[in-house]
Amino acid sequence: xxxxxxxxxxxxxxxxxxxxxxxxxxxxxxxxxxxxxxxxxxxxxxxxxxxxxxxxxxxxxxxxxxxxxxxxxxxxxxxxxxxxxxxxxxxxxxxxxxxxxxxxxxxxxxxxxxxxxxxxxxxxxxxxxxxxxxxxxxxxxxxxxxxxxxxxxxxxxxxxxxxxxxxxxxxxxxxxxxxxxxxxxxxxxxxxxxxxxxxxxxxxxxxxxxxxxxxxxxxxxxxxxxxxxxxxxxxxxxxxxxxxxxxxxxxxxxxxxxxxxxxxxxxxxxxxxxxxxxxxxxxxxxxxxxxxxxxxxxxxxxxxxxxxxxxxxxxxxxxxxxxxxxxxxxxxxxxxxxxxxxxxxxxxxxxxxxxxxxxxxxxxxxxxxxxxxxxxxxxxxxxxxxxxxxxxxxxxxxxxxxxxxxxxxxxxxxxxxxxxxxxxxxxxxxxxxxxxxxxxxxxxxxxxxxxxxxxxxxxxxxxxxxxxxxxxxxxxxxxxxxxxxxxxxxxxxxxxxxxxxxxxxxxxxxxxxxxxxxxxxxxxxxxxxxxxxxxxxxxxxxxxxxxxxxxxxxxx
Numbered sequence: 001x002x003x004x005x006x007x008x009x010x011x012x013x014x015x016x017x018x019x020x021x022x023x024x025x026x027x028x029x030x031x032x033x034x035x036x037x038x039x040x041x042x043x044x045x046x047x048x049x050x051x052x053x054x055x056x057x058x059x060x061x062x063x064x065x066x067x068x069x070x071x072x073x074x075x076x077x078x079x080x081x082x083x084x085x086x087x088x089x090x091x092x093x094x095x096x097x098x099x100x101x102x103x104x105x106x107x108x109x110x111x112x113x114x115x116x117x118x119x120x121x122x123x124x125x126x127x128x129x130x131x132x133x134x135x136x137x138x139x140x141x142x143x144x145x146x147x148x149x150x151x152x153x154x155x156x157x158x159x160x161x162x163x164x165x166x167x168x169x170x171x172x173x174x175x176x177x178x179x180x181x182x183x184x185x186x187x188x189x190x191x192x193x194x195x196x197x198x199x200x201x202x203x204x205x206x207x208x209x210x211x212x213x214x215x216x217x218x219x220x221x222x223x224x225x226x227x228x229x230x231x232x233x234x235x236x237x238x239x240x241x242x243x244x245x246x247x248x249x250x251x252x253x254x255x256x257x258x259x260x261x262x263x264x265x266x267x268x269x270x271x272x273x274x275x276x277x278x279x280x281x282x283x284x285x286x287x288x289x290x291x292x293x294x295x296x297x298x299x300x301x302x303x304x305x306x307x308x309x310x311x312x313x314x315x316x317x318x319x320x321x322x323x324x325x326x327x328x329x330x331x332x333x334x335x336x337x338x339x340x341x342x343x344x345x346x347x348x349x350x351x352x353x354x355x356x357x358x359x360x361x362x363x364x365x366x367x368x369x370x371x372x373x374x375x376x377x378x379x380x381x382x383x384x385x386x387x388x389x390x391x392x393x394x395x396x397x398x399x400x401x402x403x404x405x406x407x408x409x410x411x412x413x414x415x416x417x418x419x420x421x422x423x424x425x426x427x428x429x430x431x432x433x434x435x436x437x438x439x440x441x442x443x444x445x446x447x448x449x450x451x452x453x454x455x456x457x458x459x460x461x462x463x464x465x466x467x468x469x470x471x472x473x474x475x476x477x478x479x480x481x482x483x484x485x486x487x488x489x490x491x492x493x494x495x496x497x498x499x500x501x502x503x504x505x506x507x508x509x510x511x512x513x514x515x516x517x518x519x520x521x522x523x524x525x526x527x528x529x530x531x532x533x534x535x536x537x538x539x540x541x542x543x544x545x546x547x548x549x550x551x552x553x554x555x556x
Contacts, residue, residue: 006056006228007058008056008228011518011519011520012518012519012547014226014229014232014236014518014519014545015236015518015545015546015547015548016236016545017236017237017238017546017548018236018237018238018545018546018548018551019237019238019239019240019241019546020237020239020240020241020261020262020517020541020544020546021240021241021242021243021259021260021261021262022240022241022242022243022260022261022262022264023242023243023245023251023254023255023260023262023263023264024042024214024242024243024244024245025244025245025246025248025251025265026244026246027210027211027244027246028042028194028208028210028214028242028244030190030191030192031043031191031192031193031194031196031197031205031208032180032190032191032192033047033175033176033178033180034122034123034176034180034190034191035190035191035192042214042242042537043175043178044175044178044201044536044537044538045201045203045205045216045240045537045538045541046101046197046198046199046201046203046204046205046216046219046538047175047178047179047180047199047200047201047538048077048078048178048179048199048200048201048538048539049077049078049171049173049177049178049179049536049539050076050077050078050079050092050116050170050171050177050179051074051075051076051077051078051079051171052074052075052076052077052536052539053069053073053074053075053536053539054073054074054075054227055075055226055227055228055539055543056227056228057073061073065286065287065341065443066287066339066341066342066443066444067173067289067442067443067444067445068342068443068444068445068446069173071164071167071171074167074171075227076095077539078094078095078098078111078116078179078200079092079093079094079095080093080094080095081093084163084166087161088144088157088158088159088160088161088166089155089156089157089158090155090156090158090163090166090167090170091149091153091154091155091156092116092153092154092155092156092170093152093153094111094112094113094116094152094153094154095152095223096152097110097223098110098111098200098223099111099200099221099223100181100183100198100199100200101198101199101200101201101204101219101221102221103198103204105183105184105187106181106183106184106198108221109183111179111200112148112151112152113148113149113150113151113152113153113154114148114182115179115181115182116146116148116154116179117146117147117148117154118182118185119179119180119182120143120146120156121146122180122185123140123176123177124140124141124143126143126145126146140169140170142158142159142160142165142169142476143156143157143158143159143169144157144158144159145157156170160476160477162475162476162477162478164447164481164484165447165475165476168445168447168448172445173536178199178538179199179200180198180199181198181199183198184196184197184198194208194214199538200223201219201222201538201542202218202219202222202224202234202235202538202541202542203216203217203218203219203235203237203239203240203538203541203542204216204217204218204219206239211244212243212244213241213242213243213244214241214242214244215239215240215241215242216239216240216241217238217239218235218237218238218239219235222234222235222542224542226543228543234542234543235541235542235543236519236542236543236544236545236546237541237542237544237545237546240541243259243260245260248270248390251263252266252270252273252274255274255278255281255512255514256274256277256278258514258554258555261513261514261516261517262511262512262513262514262517263511263512264509264511264512265509265511266283266509266510266511266512267507267509267510268326268327268329268330268507268508268509268510269327270510271283271510271512272327274512280515280554281512281513281514281515282512282513282514282515282517283510283511283512284510284511284512284513284520285329285508285509285510286508286509286510286511287339287341287443287506287507287508287509288436288441288506288507288508288509289437289442289443289444290339290436290437290438290439290440290441290442290443290506291335291339291438291440291441291503291504291505291506291507292391292394292434292436292438292504292505292506292507293434293438293439293440293441293501293502293503293504294312294384294398294432294433294434294501294502294504295432295433295434295435295438295439295460295461295500295501295502296308296309296312296431296432296461296501296502297429297430297431297432297460297461297462298461298462298463298464298500299462299463299464300430300462302374302375302376302380302382303431303432305374305375306498306499307370307371307373307374308370308371308374308376309499309500309502310359310367310370310499311366311367311368311370311371311374311405311407312367312402312405312407312502313334313359313360313499313502313503314359314360314361314362314363314364314366314367314370315362315364315367315401315402315404315405315407316362316398316401316402316502316504317362317401318332318333318334318360318362318504318505319332319362320362321397321504321505322505325394325397326505326507326508329508330505330506330507330508331505331506332505333349333505334349334360334496334503334504334505335440335441335503335504335505335506336440336441336492336493336495336496336503337439337440337441337442337449337450337452337488337491337492337495338441338442338446338449338488338492339441339442339443339506340441340506341443341506342443342446344485345446345485345488345489346488346489346492347489347492347493347496352496356496356497359499360496360503364404364405367405368405368406371405371406371407376406378406379405379406379407379408380406380407380408381407381408381410382407382408382409382410382431382432383409383410383411383412383431383432384409384410384411384412384431384432384433384434385412385414385419385422385423385429385431385432385433385434386411386412386413386414386419386433386434386435387413387414387415387416387418387419387435388434388435388436389413391434391436392411392413395411395434396411398504399411409432419435423435423460424457424458425457427462429460433460433461435460438501439452439453439458439459439460439461439500439501440452440495440501440503441506446475446484446485446488447472447475447476449488449491450471450472450475450487450488450491451472453465453468453495453500454468454469454472461500461501463500465494465498465500467494468491468494468495468498468500471487471488471490471491471494474487475487475488514551514554515547515550515554516546516547516548516550516551516554517544517546518544518545518546518547519543519544519545520540520544
């Protein structure tokens, strides 16, 4: 029988050798994902997760560009298979013959079920030895126990019986779900020192210079083969280097001069400029993992009056912003909890009744009338607190729109530690907050969306709405995917009608790649960025390759 061509055949034949240079936008302050996820895009270069994306899946079916990777598009990685033998019980069967990197104190020993037990006990504080990390997904707080039935079988017991929520909790693409080496933690207490970084992944952390670079080299004993070319042992690359470049313009210049191979989270205007100067550089668009928002304190005047919140929304011309500021690269519609890129989920703009659409349509005269009705005929002064200097130009534009209806919004920029103390921990802000990622437009788990306006440090809008609070327990108890979808839709509609926050637009960002970086397709859009990629870095980097002949010809 004649062999049928695979969809990836046009991507070229993989080659071994070469290295890749990636930009990191901040210094790495810890190498332990239990401590911090501030450098999410590097932990998973040497550590791996139980599951992975399907490297053979045609991107026309699902392209992995959203943070949420549905269970049907997950494939075993460290885990070979899994099952739900009874409600609330999740059984994982590990692959045999996987070994930790040959670094003391692990010394290349086999990866076994006890290692998975250690990780989740440490992550969730199930063992008295550890304080729990912040749970990376709603559902881990429902984890009762995790035990090893034998050397290769792990049993999770949950309070919830919802298999979708269990899959989300255990197999989310967060870097904190990458498995650290228990021997190293037991010996040193934590993994803050880069010398203690040990995983099962395709690359070994060889060197780190603070505020400069991190270098990883090929793991000669890596266990995996390429799913597309099963005869090929992974990885293809010899090394991976992270250059720590905080300044965006410096990073863009390094990309133009071919000092780096990959640059992520590039704004539309920057991408357009790059197309003019370097048309050979590949640009892969992907939606930001959240929409831009401004959160008014719903518990204090004047924002506890829904008429004020409606007026602010109607004062902002979203289609004009989409056309001018984003040059037509984003959709001109307000975004609720669920991103419009999450097809089949949420409460899409096209479904809204006209009366609700009118409340999100630019109409400054009606906005002024609403302010007068609420008791503010001359408007008022307010302030917005932010820790996002890259949003300053955007906030200035929003400020001008609000001035047209008499709202004078001062922009107060704080550094990150001050913001955390003032807003996140102390809730001392008394007006507005802008802090990406915001509560709307998430490409993450539907369950996670239902936590956005509940009590917690990220509820900048200080919403306490019994109707919204009831959605999460309903979803946890749901018996079918269709029931969950309806609950998510109802939650989106509730957020739209109550105007808890000012909904702006969801930016489209770009990953830039030099043309000699090969092996990727549409999946690449999620590999480096803040969609699904950070928790999957070792998986993708282990499968990408360099066309060294093309690189050599273009470097001269």
